[in-house]
Amino acid sequence: MIGIAKSMARTFQVFLRGPVTRNYPDYHKPIPETDRAFPLLLWDTEIDEPFCTGCHACERACPVECMTVLMKDNPNHKSLDGTSSRRKIIDKFWIDYARCMRCNICVEVCNFDAIAMNNTWEGHETSVYDRKDLVMDLQQLLSQSRDGNINEWVPVLGQTNEEINEKPEATDESKSSEG
Amino acid sequence: MVEIVTQSNVSAGDFETQDLLLNVGPQHPSTHGVFRMVMTVDGELVKDVIPYIGYLHRGAEKLCETMDFRQGIGFMDRTEYLAAFNAELSYVMAVEALADLEVPERAQWIRMILIELNRLSSHFMFMGAFGVDTGVFGTPFIYAWRERETLIDLFEEVSGDRMMYAYFRPGGVAWDVPVNFVERVNEVLQSAEQGISDFDSLLTENEIFVARTHGVGAISAERAIALGMSGPSLRASGVDMDIRRDQPYLKYDQLDWDVVTGEYGDVFDRYYCRLLEMRESVKIIRQCLDHLKAGPILPEKMPRMLRTPPGEVYVRTEAPRGEYGVYMVSRGGNRPHRLKVRSSCLSNLQALTELTVGQYVADAIIILGSIDIVLSEVDR
Numbered sequence: 436m437i438g439i440a441k442s443m444a445r446t447f448q449v450f451l452r453g454p455v456t457r458n459y460p461d462y463h464k465p466i467p468e469t470d471r472a473f474p475l476l477l478w479d480t481e482i483d484e485p486f487c488t489g490c491h492a493c494e495r496a497c498p499v500e501c502m503t504v505l506m507k508d509n510p511n512h513k514s515l516d517g518t519s520s521r522r523k524i525i526d527k528f529w530i531d532y533a534r535c536m537r538c539n540i541c542v543e544v545c546n547f548d549a550i551a552m553n554n555t556w557e558g559h560e561t562s563v564y565d566r567k568d569l570v571m572d573l574q575q576l577l578s579q580s581r582d583g584n585i586n587e588w589v590p591v592l593g594q595t596n597e598e599i600n601e602k603p604e605a606t607d608e609s610k611s612s613e614g
Numbered sequence: 615m616v617e618i619v620t621q622s623n624v625s626a627g628d629f630e631t632q633d634l635l636l637n638v639g640p641q642h643p644s645t646h647g648v649f650r651m652v653m654t655v656d657g658e659l660v661k662d663v664i665p666y667i668g669y670l671h672r673g674a675e676k677l678c679e680t681m682d683f684r685q686g687i688g689f690m691d692r693t694e695y696l697a698a699f700n701a702e703l704s705y706v707m708a709v710e711a712l713a714d715l716e717v718p719e720r721a722q723w724i725r726m727i728l729i730e731l732n733r734l735s736s737h738f739m740f741m742g743a744f745g746v747d748t749g750v751f752g753t754p755f756i757y758a759w760r761e762r763e764t765l766i767d768l769f770e771e772v773s774g775d776r777m778m779y780a781y782f783r784p785g786g787v788a789w790d791v792p793v794n795f796v797e798r799v800n801e802v803l804q805s806a807e808q809g810i811s812d813f814d815s816l817l818t819e820n821e822i823f824v825a826r827t828h829g830v831g832a833i834s835a836e837r838a839i840a841l842g843m844s845g846p847s848l849r850a851s852g853v854d855m856d857i858r859r860d861q862p863y864l865k866y867d868q869l870d871w872d873v874v875t876g877e878y879g880d881v882f883d884r885y886y887c888r889l890l891e892m893r894e895s896v897k898i899i900r901q902c903l904d905h906l907k908a909g910p911i912l913p914e915k916m917p918r919m920l921r922t923p924p925g926e927v928y929v930r931t932e933a934p935r936g937e938y939g940v941y942m943v944s945r946g947g948n949r950p951h952r953l954k955v956r957s958s959c960l961s962n963l964q965a966l967t968e969l970t971v972g973q974y975v976a977d978a979i980i981i982l983g984s985i986d987i988v989l990s991e992v993d994r
Contacts, residue, residue: 438819471774498685538688590789593912
């Protein structure tokens, strides 16, 4: 009987500790900066075109083959009186979010920092009625970065905190503490 | 001539009784996944149990043979989703042994902290699910989830994902931990210790729980070894065996901690071993935090595509459920020629028939729960 009384006492004690849950639709859990959802393409705001040159590096490295990449000659290249230094640029890009396993490999192999894992994703954004709606095309992949709705976090393999702190501009590490 | 059978001529023993085939699963909440067992029951007593596995088979080992070493890490996560850091660790340690890579100090300590935290979260999961199995509906389950949530939040801050981390790399870890990592781990440990003591008073000291679990599904040390059990399920039978101490990997030999063993090998001992093991894990993590110094987290010269010389290696680590081994054969090149995962859950599951026969039907569920299987690891 003593044990059962102790159990009940502990239950009441926990009752007084206060809630650990949130009223979900009103209050969202802060997402850490390092959070990894599905890959997105990034937009170069200076030249107003995507960073991606369609080099197929991510497509080849993807373990689940969820990407399809097609490149084209850049119509905005300097040789054609444009402003961009990219000779080739992405033409069509599909990522099948239903296949993606969010392993971060595409971000690591990208030579142009053109792809990043979405760290604003709360879990309901990709709710669709049809599975084929999860195949994202170039416009959908770029739109979030073009609108500036992403604070992209592109980790460099093997970079330590000390090396990050040596660079003056990267000081937003503390953001990941709020989770 | 009609023979008249009167009441006095018949005793209960003269009625013919039939055994009943009782199918449990594959879609059954108490089988912890997609696991099916066909029980032959005589009234309330179990006479035979046939486990059927393979409903969650995805061929992860074979898939990994078509993947290079970096791509395989993601699949290893999915072989054991409740302790993915441990699964990753065995894989990357096998690659490191083949490629003869030196892991930097800091990366080793980060790995130690993360796999021990993962052990905590996995055991919390066990506590909650086991409480539901024994009929303590709700309360421990919710308490376990509360503690596991804080741990998983920390994993998300470190690795970016809540369950499929893909954070360890051959040679170290992928990127550095957040700058406030040590404070966060201390916070989480404090709440975890509180959670462990919650379970002590909720379950361990509760007479009803003890009466329900004591003496049920006992297995002797000899039989447990013969059936190939490992981990807390084996130590509950009194076998003093822990790979972390016997074949130390990472930095376990530099730390001060104890191997927890049980006595009778019954359901209660298997539960209590895990609970005590969690306290040891907290102790280990506290010591690791003192050793965590700044430094590199990957070797200086890492090739873009890692290739290993030909060879074969078997690496075993102590995962929360037992020995998680990876046997890897390389014929040179950037992918394993053959990969075999020695799953602790599959081996522990061998004991199910022996544990359950002769027990009551209601006990079969808590015996299955006490082995703590993860079906993704059984089937791979």
